[in-house]
Amino acid sequence: MADANTILDSKLREIFGYTSFNPHQREIIKTIRSGRDCLAILPTGSGKSLCYQLPAILSDDKLAIVVSPLISLMKDQVLQLNQLGEYAVLLNSSLSREDYRENLSRIVEGQVRILYVAPETLMKPHILDLLEGVTVSFLTIDEAHCISEWGHDFRPEYRQLATLRERFPGLPVLALTATATKRVREDIVKNLHMKNPALYVASFDRPNLFLEVEEKNSPFRQLTAFLEKFPDQSGIVYCASRKETEQIVGKLTKQGVSALPYHAGMSAEKRNRNQEAFIRDDVSIIVATIAFGMGINKPDVRFVVHYDLPKNIESYYQQIGRAGRDGLPAHCLLLLGYGDISKIRYFINQKEDEKEKRIANNQLSVMLGFAEATCCRRIPLLHYFGENYQKENCGACDNCLDGGRGEARDLTVEAQKFMSCVWRTGQMFGMGYIINVLRGSTEKRVVQNGHDKLSTWGIGKGHSKQAWQQLGRQLIAHGLLSQDPAYGGLKLTAAAWPVLRSGKSFLGQMNEGKKPEEARLKKAAALNREDVLADPATRNLFEELRQKRKELADEMGMPPYVVFSDRTLIEMAKYRPSTLAEMMEIHGVGAVKLERYGSIFLPIISK
Numbered sequence: 001m002a003d004a005n006t007i008l009d010s011k012l013r014e015i016f017g018y019t020s021f022n023p024h025q026r027e028i029i030k031t032i033r034s035g036r037d038c039l040a041i042l043p044t045g046s047g048k049s050l051c052y053q054l055p056a057i058l059s060d061d062k063l064a065i066v067v068s069p070l071i072s073l074m075k076d077q078v079l080q081l082n083q084l085g086e087y088a089v090l091l092n093s094s095l096s097r098e099d100y101r102e103n104l105s106r107i108v109e110g111q112v113r114i115l116y117v118a119p120e121t122l123m124k125p126h127i128l129d130l131l132e133g134v135t136v137s138f139l140t141i142d143e144a145h146c147i148s149e150w151g152h153d154f155r156p157e158y159r160q161l162a163t164l165r166e167r168f169p170g171l172p173v174l175a176l177t178a179t180a181t182k183r184v185r186e187d188i189v190k191n192l193h194m195k196n197p198a199l200y201v202a203s204f205d206r207p208n209l210f211l212e213v214e215e216k217n218s219p220f221r222q223l224t225a226f227l228e229k230f231p232d233q234s235g236i237v238y239c240a241s242r243k244e245t246e247q248i249v250g251k252l253t254k255q256g257v258s259a260l261p262y263h264a265g266m267s268a269e270k271r272n273r274n275q276e277a278f279i280r281d282d283v284s285i286i287v288a289t290i291a292f293g294m295g296i297n298k299p300d301v302r303f304v305v306h307y308d309l310p311k312n313i314e315s316y317y318q319q320i321g322r323a324g325r326d327g328l329p330a331h332c333l334l335l336l337g338y339g340d341i342s343k344i345r346y347f348i349n350q351k352e353d354e355k356e357k358r359i360a361n362n363q364l365s366v367m368l369g370f371a372e373a374t375c376c377r378r379i380p381l382l383h384y385f386g387e388n389y390q391k392e393n394c395g396a397c398d399n400c401l402d403g404g405r406g407e408a409r410d411l412t413v414e415a416q417k418f419m420s421c422v423w424r425t426g427q428m429f430g431m432g433y434i435i436n437v438l439r440g441s442t443e444k445r446v447v448q449n450g451h452d453k454l455s456t457w458g459i460g461k462g463h464s465k466q467a468w469q470q471l472g473r474q475l476i477a478h479g480l481l482s483q484d485p486a487y488g489g490l491k492l493t494a495a496a497w498p499v500l501r502s503g504k505s506f507l508g509q510m511n512e513g514k515k516p517e518e519a520r521l522k523k524a525a526a527l528n529r530e531d532v533l534a535d536p537a538t539r540n541l542f543e544e545l546r547q548k549r550k551e552l553a554d555e556m557g558m559p560p561y562v563v564f565s566d567r568t569l570i571e572m573a574k575y576r577p578s579t580l581a582e583m584m585e586i587h588g589v590g591a592v593k594l595e596r597y598g599s600i601f602l603p604i605i606s607k
């Protein structure tokens with residue numbers, strides 16, 4: 001056993017340049033190598049591909065078949081894999097006749113270890129005949145939820161795959177998916193005729209994603225303030241309508257921010273072009289409707305902003321999941337607008353079918369349970385996936401950084417200030433407005449309403465906006481304030497008066513001392529660039545390495561991350577390897593990449 005482990009460890013290092021396995025990878029690899037069927041349910045970014053790539057590469061002379069639904073993803077995988085050695089080919093309808101033939105012959109001659117194939121191509125009689133003639137090591141079904149009608153992405157072609165079990169009876173099957181529900185899981189096992197499969201289910205927590213919700217008051221300003229913290233980094237902004245994507249891109253471009261739109265109203269060609277520009281780091285930001293993200297595998301997306309409320313938590317999770325696949329910290333900001341909620345409610349009410357209406361209402365309330373949570377955001381999010389999140393403080397959501405479930409203190413005076421401001425402004429304004437008045441804002445609306453003359457104007461300057469927001473959320477959560485579900489206007493409830501009139505004490509948390517905004521960023525960036533790259537020399541070096549990477553990638557017509565990941569470049573800039581042997585110690589540098597790129601990057605570092 002120890003022996004098998006040592007071999008896996010050294011191959012992981014030699015071929016992929018990684019020092020250790022991610023959770024479950026080793027067990028899955030061993031299971032499939034032992035010839036047993038295996039179902040693995042792992043979230044995005046957990047390294048599913050390695051689970052079949054490593055055993056495939058280790059099975060000399062044999063061919064592993066990988067079925068995948070999306071051509072763009074297959075292409076990307078083959079590109080990345082072939083940077084490590086010429087291991088893989090692709091068969092699907094997008095290939096020219098010549099390439100198709102060439103790939104077929106490489107398979108027959110046993111030159112490759114992995115065949116990526118679309119399901120309908122695999123089921124063609126001539127391909128099946130051809131595969132009879134080679135030794136197949138195992139069959140991988142990627143995105144295995146596509147076989148289930150209960151999943152979000154049913155593909156009828158996947159159903160045909162079951163007949164493979166008759167044609168290749170002894171062939172072990174590895175099914176991979178990031179979709180967790182029990183029904184889908186059972187469907188996969190049943191429809192693929194899996195035999196006593198080993199089951200691996202990982203937690204759906206993505207600890208490197210920082211989760212934050214802000215009340216939406218001036219969204220574009222909020223967006224640009226957020227973007228300032230991520231200069232030149234890749235990110236996605238999701239919004240609800242095509243028109244809005246175009247408008248936001250227009251305004252960003254005017255401010256010199258590099259952004260392109262992506263939505264279903266554009267021609268396929270233009271969409272592809274924008275997606276490609278994003279993948280190749282020619283543009284930093286994509287402003288998209290939900291149509292964007294399915295076919296891409298970009299590992300270094302550093303932020304996802306939801307400009308509008310997603311309609312359910314499943315799509316929210318999927319969309320934020322596109323950030324931080326490389327395991328480095330990434331930031332997810334959701335702007336919660338009460339107008340958006342009432343818009344969604346309106347559309348739900350238009351539905352004729354009662355059942356549909358009920359489902360949509362449920363989905364909305366689960367989504368709001370997350371967005372309006374005052375506890376750790378991972379609790380409601382993971383609850384949706386049937387997980388019970390236990391940590392005291394996740395360290396990576398706004399609520400936890402605001403103090404988490406720490407000690408409550410006496411906030412009676414602050415609560416009085418907040419609530420009397422609600423009262424004096426006439427109990428019709430939302431949280432953002434109340435806080436502006438408390439903090440003495442001279443914003444047009446405040447002045448027009450004469451609220452700069454109120455006794456409560458400016459009495460809250462001692463606290464940051466975030467601290468007041470935190471208090472406001474607690475007053476709502478404890479039932480002292482009620483919030484208009486459609487517009488977000490705050491009102492006092494009967495429970496408010498004892499605190500306001502007779503000084504009944506109110507206990508809660510408010511972030512004192514540190515500026516939460518800064519604390520938050522520091523925390524989110526701890527592992528990441530900002531810490532390592534705070535040093536100007538290191539940052540300069542990183543930028544130079546990045547430029548070289550882009551140059552090489554452009555020459556080869558590939559995305560930069562195929563050459564090296566950000567993490568690799570950050571480690572190079574930090575540790576400054578001076579020999580090839582030292583270079584090999586860097587994350588993501590295996591034997592082949594060392595040979596290809598080592599001598600190109602070393603001189604930049606030594607200079």
Ligand code: ADP
Nearest residue numbers: 018020021022044045046047048049050299325
């Ligand atoms: P998934 O398909 O589960 O979303 P991927 O297979 O695309 O995940 O892998 C996500 C990222 O993690 C990739 O950049 C991959 O190279 C990296 N990765 C995979 N396994 C490891 C590992 N053991 N150590 C470090 N990085 C890994």
Ligand code: ZN
Nearest residue numbers: 376394397400
């Ligand atoms: Zn948390």
